[in-house]
Amino acid sequence: MIRKSLANLVSSKRPAESLEQMRSRPLMMPFINGDCDSCGGCADVCPTRAISLSDGWTIDLGKCIFCMDCADSCPRSSIMKVPAPLYALRREDLIFSVSKPPKESEGIVDQDKIRALGPSMAIRELDTGSCNACEVEVNCMSNPYYDMGRFGLKIVASPRHADVLLVTGPMTNNMQRAALETLEATPSPKAVVAMGTCAISGGIFVEGDVRGKGISDTLDVDLFIPGCPPPPERVILALLKAFGRGQ
Numbered sequence: 001m002i003r004k005s006l007a008n009l010v011s012s013k014r015p016a017e018s019l020e021q022m023r024s025r026p027l028m029m030p031f032i033n034g035d036c037d038s039c040g041g042c043a044d045v046c047p048t049r050a051i052s053l054s055d056g057w058t059i060d061l062g063k064c065i066f067c068m069d070c071a072d073s074c075p076r077s078s079i080m081k082v083p084a085p086l087y088a089l090r091r092e093d094l095i096f097s098v099s100k101p102p103k104e105s106e107g108i109v110d111q112d113k114i115r116a117l118g119p120s121m122a123i124r125e126l127d128t129g130s131c132n133a134c135e136v137e138v139n140c141m142s143n144p145y146y147d148m149g150r151f152g153l154k155i156v157a158s159p160r161h162a163d164v165l166l167v168t169g170p171m172t173n174n175m176q177r178a179a180l181e182t183l184e185a186t187p188s189p190k191a192v193v194a195m196g197t198c199a200i201s202g203g204i205f206v207e208g209d210v211r212g213k214g215i216s217d218t219l220d221v222d223l224f225i226p227g228c229p230p231p232p233e234r235v236i237l238a239l240l241k242a243f244g245r246g247q
Contacts, residue, residue: 016144017145022236023233025233027230028081031080033080039076041075042079048065058095060201061085061095061226062094063197063203084102086104086225087223087224087241087242088224089222089242091214094226105238108242108244109243110191113163113189113243114243114244116163117163117164117243121153121154122156123156123163124162124166125166127169128179133228133229134199137229137230137232138155138195141155146232148232148236151236160187162186162190163187164190167199169196170206171202171210171211171212171219172205172208172210179215193221194223195229196225196226198214200215223238
């Protein structure tokens with residue numbers, strides 16, 4: 001038994017998923033299929049008011065918590081599930097309508113920041129008031145199944161050692177000063193990533209003791225990764241592609 005356990009520790013058979021396997025599980029989001037009579041039922045049941053019909057059917061993926069209550073409530077079955085984009089470089093690029101349907105994420109962050117990072121990326125995870133779901137996913141990113149270290153991604157204990165601040169949760173009033181001090185302690189050039197619905201828009205906590213609607217009212221955000229929470233493979237893929245790793 002001891003011999004077998006030791007063999008497992010040094011085994012060359014890596015259990016980690018390939019990038020192709022990671023890509024094979026898209027995050028599905030609700031979107032209109034065109035057969036809509038604008039009854040407003042989907043907007044009424046949405047807990048974060050992500051859906052609007054004021055100027056045609058529109059969904060703000062930065063607010064969506066992917067509960068699919070909108071699809072379940074639609075009497076005409078007009079809402080279907082489609083693959084969500086990996087990320088957005090601008091907040092407004094997470095808002096979709098019939099004339100602007102979701103598409104594969106494009107573009108990369110600032111080239112100066114990419115050059116400064118080199119082949120690796122040191123990440124400091126900053127929780128600004130989350131429910132802890134995103135933190136669980138971040139923890140999973142470094143396990144043997146996802147093994148983000150294969151791609152040069154690593155979590156560091158101090159912002160002084162970080163290239164990227166991966167921010168989770170809405171910006172609570174009590175965390176704003178700490179967040180700004182963390183940002184200041186991170187060497188430049190640095191990048192800020194809003195991970196998950198709460199960091200992007202405030203999510204279900206937007207009416208609570210929070211500052212603004214998401215972290216972008218306090219921090220300059222370079223990358224928005226939607227999800228509630230985004231699964232580990234989505235975060236890994238988004239970081240690789242948005243930072244020009246050719247994935």
